[in-house]
Structures are given as structure tokens and as C-alpha cells.
Amino acid sequence: MYWQKDIETMDRAELEALQLAKLKKLVDYCHDNVPFYREKLDASGITGDKIKCLSDIQYLPLTTKEDIRNNYPFGMFARPMKDIVRIHASSGTTGKPTVVGYTQNDLEMWSNCVSRLVVAAGASADDIVQIAFGYGLFTGALGLHYGLENIGATVVPTSSGNTEKHLMLMKDFGTTVLVSTPSYALYMAEIARDIGLDPRKDLKVRLGLLGSEGCTLEMRDKIEEAWGMFATDNYGMSELVGPGVSGECTYRCGLHFAEDHFFPEIIDSNTLESKGEGELGELVITTLSKEGFPLIRYRTKDITRLNYEKCACGRTHARMDKTVGRSDDMIKIKGVNVFPTQIESVLVSIPEVGPHYQIVLKTVRHTTDFEVNIELLDASLLTKYSELEGLQKKIAHKMQTVLGLNPKINLVEPKSLERFAGKAKRVIDLREK
Numbered sequence: 001m002y003w004q005k006d007i008e009t010m011d012r013a014e015l016e017a018l019q020l021a022k023l024k025k026l027v028d029y030c031h032d033n034v035p036f037y038r039e040k041l042d043a044s045g046i047t048g049d050k051i052k053c054l055s056d057i058q059y060l061p062l063t064t065k066e067d068i069r070n071n072y073p074f075g076m077f078a079r080p081m082k083d084i085v086r087i088h089a090s091s092g093t094t095g096k097p098t099v100v101g102y103t104q105n106d107l108e109m110w111s112n113c114v115s116r117l118v119v120a121a122g123a124s125a126d127d128i129v130q131i132a133f134g135y136g137l138f139t140g141a142l143g144l145h146y147g148l149e150n151i152g153a154t155v156v157p158t159s160s161g162n163t164e165k166h167l168m169l170m171k172d173f174g175t176t177v178l179v180s181t182p183s184y185a186l187y188m189a190e191i192a193r194d195i196g197l198d199p200r201k202d203l204k205v206r207l208g209l210l211g212s213e214g215c216t217l218e219m220r221d222k223i224e225e226a227w228g229m230f231a232t233d234n235y236g237m238s239e240l241v242g243p244g245v246s247g248e249c250t251y252r253c254g255l256h257f258a259e260d261h262f263f264p265e266i267i268d269s270n271t272l273e274s275k276g277e278g279e280l281g282e283l284v285i286t287t288l289s290k291e292g293f294p295l296i297r298y299r300t301k302d303i304t305r306l307n308y309e310k311c312a313c314g315r316t317h318a319r320m321d322k323t324v325g326r327s328d329d330m331i332k333i334k335g336v337n338v339f340p341t342q343i344e345s346v347l348v349s350i351p352e353v354g355p356h357y358q359i360v361l362k363t364v365r366h367t368t369d370f371e372v373n374i375e376l377l378d379a380s381l382l383t384k385y386s387e388l389e390g391l392q393k394k395i396a397h398k399m400q401t402v403l404g405l406n407p408k409i410n411l412v413e414p415k416s417l418e419r420f421a422g423k424a425k426r427v428i429d430l431r432e433k
Contacts, residue, residue, distance in 0.1 A: 003119040003151065004112065007260055008315045012308070015316065016054060019263055022288040023057060024048035030294055033078035036071055037061075037296060057265065057286065058274050062297045065098060068239060073099045079292050089137040090238045097137070098239050101292040107146070109289050110241050113258045114147020117247030120256060120313070121232040122207050123177055125152030130170060130205075132180035132188070133212065134160040139242025140212050144179050147244065153177070160184070163191045170203050177207045182215035182223060182231075183424040186355055189226035190415075200228035209234060211243055213423045214323055216341050218348035222355055233322060239298060240285055246320055251312050254319025261289040264318055265297070266306055280305045283320065301326045303339075331361065331427070333368050336404050340426045346398045347374060352381070352391055356417045363431045371408040372399075379414050 002008050010018075028048040030037035040061040041047070051057070068076055077084065085104050089097040102110070123129070129148050133141035135157065148155050156173060158166055166188060169175065178185060185208055192199050199205065208223060208231035215223075215233055223231050234247035235255050245262050246255035257264055266281040267274055275281040283300045287293075303324040310316050325339030332338075340359060348355055358373040374395065381388050392409045400406045418425075 001119050003116045008116060008317065010316055012316055015259060018260055019288060020054055023054065023263065023286065024051045026288060026294060026296065027051060027060065029078065030296055034076060036067065036076060057263065057297065060296050062272065062284065062299055063295050064299050065239065068098045069096045072096045074101065077101045077292060078294050079103055084292050088139045088238055088242065100238055103291040106290055106292050109261060110143060110244055111146045111150045113244030113261060114143055115150045116258060117234050117244060118148055118209060119151055120247060120249040121209060122230065122250050123148065123151065123153060127176045128154045128156065128173055129177040129179060130156045130158055130166065130175045132158060132160055132166060132178065132184055139238045143242035143244060144209065163188055164195060167192050167195065167197060170205065174204050176204050177209060178205050179209045181212045181423060182210045182219055183213065183420055185210060185223050186226060187419045199226060205229050214325065214341055216345045216348065218345050219355060222348055237300065239295065240287060241290065245285065249311065249313040249315065253311060254307055254321060256311065256315050257318045257320065259317040263288055264306060264320065277308055278305055333370055333405060338403055342402055343372060346402050350395060352377060354414065357426065358417055359427045361427065361429045361431050368431060371410055373410045373412055373417060375414055375417055376411050377414060382413065
């Protein structure tokens with residue numbers, strides 16, 4: 001099923017010609033309207049007419065989150081405030097928030113991008129969709145909201161929190177699609193069972209549109225098992241537009257980019273050199289259509305790879321793998337690079353423990369070491385020392401096999417670790433500064 005079939009199945013050569021025309025126009029647009037880019041482009045001597053092919057994008061300056069913060073709040077906007085009809089922003093938990101402005105055309109483009117991805121995942125006008133993202137400056141809720149309304153779906157904007165009310169409304173309204181983070185979807189299923197509901201039998205949710213945080217294949221399997229639904233992943237971030245940059249179709253063989261609006265590249269995070277198709281590296285994205293807040297070669301810090309082969313669904317736009325993690329989430333422990341998703345993959349494969357965990361970083365003899373707190377599914381194991389010890393050794397062995405490291409494993413009571421309605425916080429850093 002398609003939302004804009006003529007665009008989503010566009011011939012590759014035709015798509016690349018469109019991208020090149022938009023890229024040339026973008027370079028001059030940013031030069032004329034954003035002082036930050038004027039300075040950068042003048043220094044490099046690049047103008048739109050000097051861009052002869054798409055590979056010339058490598059000569060354009062990279063943009064970082066720090067650049068956006070240094071121009072807080074509106075210094076990166078390309079349109080006067082009278083043309084900006086909405087503002088969103090990141091949470092700002094690690095500094096000043098990154099502030100994004102949208103013109104009316106930006107909002108229409110955004111809605112269409114989201115409509116494409118939800119239709120590709122299997123949503124339709126017949127669906128009743130419950131959005132369990134928090135509404136506000138965060139882009140996730142309103143982004144999915146308008147894209148789903150755009151296809152004619154019935155949207156229930158319940159927002160985050162008050163899980164029992166969520167479940168009551170799901171049952172009473174006959175909700176068929178859930179929008180949430182992967183961790184909150186699991187938590188909702190847990191609470192449902194606690195109050196006597198079986199999500200597979202008592203609710204009608206058939207599709208999960210999951211996002212805002214990474215979701216391993218193992219975690220997705222747990223979610224689908226708990227709900228009896230089909231779950232897909234989608235990708236985006238506030239700086240780019242919000243959700244809608246890419247998303248899975250029903251074949252789930254990569255996340256389809258909206259390549260007519262977002263141009264993806266893969267670079268080496270250290271050398272900043274471009275990498276080829278199928279090579280793992282940092283995702284860099286240029287916004288080809290945005291008016292209010294255009295970005296040239298934005299470093300997402302997400303680690304993935306790109307595939308340009310036509311999908312079995314018929315779509316021709318590039319597909320990205322699920323992200324391995326973020327380059328700034330990577331933890332170097334005793335010379336080994338570790339991503340939290342690797343630990344999650346190990347834990348979800350062990351039937352005695354739940355999917356909720358914490359990674360605790362500590363300084364031991366002047367180097368980084370870590371422990372992992374993991375919830376048991378059966379509290380009675382805490383009184384069975386030999387079985388508990390055996391399970392700890394089993395988990396430690398799997399960690400050693402996957403990571404090449406042997407962390408201390410702490411098995412804790414069921415439901416004792418913090419739950420999150422938004423992005424889950426998996427890492428606790430207790431290292432000496």
C-alpha cells in the first residue's frame with residue numbers, strides 16, 4: 001500500500017535528478033538566509049552552480065548539534081518569524097535545547113512524510129490510533145498525529161502516563177494501532193496483565209508504530225508476543241523534522257527514507273570521509289525541502305548503513321538498517337566499544353529475566369568498568385541461591401561471548417527498576433569525573 005506511489009516508486013535516475021536540483025537550490029537558499037551557512041559556504045567557496053553531481057555533497061560543510069546550540073534560539077532559522085507557524089525543540093537534557101521552526105509548507109511536507117511511513121507499515125483510514133507519546137515541544141506526538149489524521153485514521157491523543165486509563169480507553173474505543181516507545185509498549189502490556197487484561201485477547205491492537213528510541217529485533221519479538229500485534233520502527237529527530245524521515249514497510253527489511261526530502265549519507269565518524277553503500281558508519285542527513293530550518297549535512301551520530309536496492313514492496317528510495325546505536329552512546333570499556341543495544345539483545349534472549357535493565361558505569365582502578373542490573377520474572381528465584389548463581393553465570397557467559405567482557409550481574413526483584421513513558425534511560429554513570 002502506498003500514500004504517494006508516484007514518488008515512493010520513482011525511477012532511481014529520476015529521483016537522483018530531483019535530489020540534485022533541490023541540493024543546488026538549498027545551497028544558495030542557506031547562503032542567502034542563514035548567516036551561519038553564509039560564513040561556512042563563503043569560506044569553502046561553494047555555490048549552488050558548483051554542485052555538478054550528488055557526490056559533490058562531500059565538499060559541503062558538516063553541521064553538528066553544537067552548531068545549532070551556539071545559534072540558540074532562532075539563529076539557524078531561514079525565514080522571518082512571521083513565516084514560522086510552529087516551534088518544536090529537543091528536551092535540552094544535555095544543554096540548551098535545539099530549537100526547530102516550521103513554515104506552513106514544512107508542516108504539510110512533514111505530514112505527508114509521516115503519512116507515507118504509517119501507510120507503508122499497514123495503517124489505514126479504518127484504524128483507531130492511540131498516541132502514547134507526550135505532547136508538547138517533543139516532535140513525536142504531533143508528528144504522528146497529523147500524519148495519521150492526514151490518511152483519515154481516527155486519532156486518540158491520550159499522551160503519555162496514566163497507563164491504566166490508556167488501557168481502559170483501548171478496550172472501550174476498540175483501538176487498533178498503538179504509537180509509543182518500545183519500552184512503554186512493554187510496560188503497558190505488563191500493567192494490562194496486572195489488572196486482569198490479556199492484550200492478545202481483550203484488546204484489538206493489531207499494529208504498533210514504535211519510535212523515539214532504539215528497538216532491537218529481540219525486543220520487538222517480545223512486544224509482538226505480549227500484544228499479538230505487528231510492530232514497525234520509524235526514524236526521525238527534532239533537528240531534521242521529527243518522525244517521518246524513514247520507516248519500515250510490512251516487509252521490515254530496512255527503513256525507507258523519504259529521499260525526495262532528506263538526502264542520507266554515511267561517513268566515518270573519525271575521519272569524516274564518505275563511506276560506500278552497505279558500509280557501517282555515522283548517518284548524515286541534508287534536508288532538501290525545509291524552509292524554516294534547513295540543515296546541510298547534519299551529523300545525527302546514529303550508526304547504520306544504507307541499501308539502495310529496490311525493496312520487495314516496490315519502493316525505490318534508500319533504506320537504512322535499524323541503528324546499531326549512537327556514536328555518543330558508545331561506551332569504551334577496557335578497550336572494547338559497547339552499545340547498550342548489544343546488552344539488550346543478550347538479555348531479551350534469556351527467558352528467566354525481563355526486558356528491563358540498567359547499565360551502571362563505575363571507575364575501578366582508574367578505568368571504566370560496569371555492572372548490569374536485571375529484573376527477574378520470578379521473584380522466588382531470589383531465595384534459591386544455587387539457581388540464582390547459575391543464572392548469573394549463564395548471563396555473564398553470554399555477555400562474554402557477545403561483548404568480550406564479563407560484567408558483574410545483579411539480579412533484582414520484578415518491577416523494581418524505573419519505568420519510562422518516554423525514552424528509557426538505560427545507563428547510570430557513576431564514574432569519577
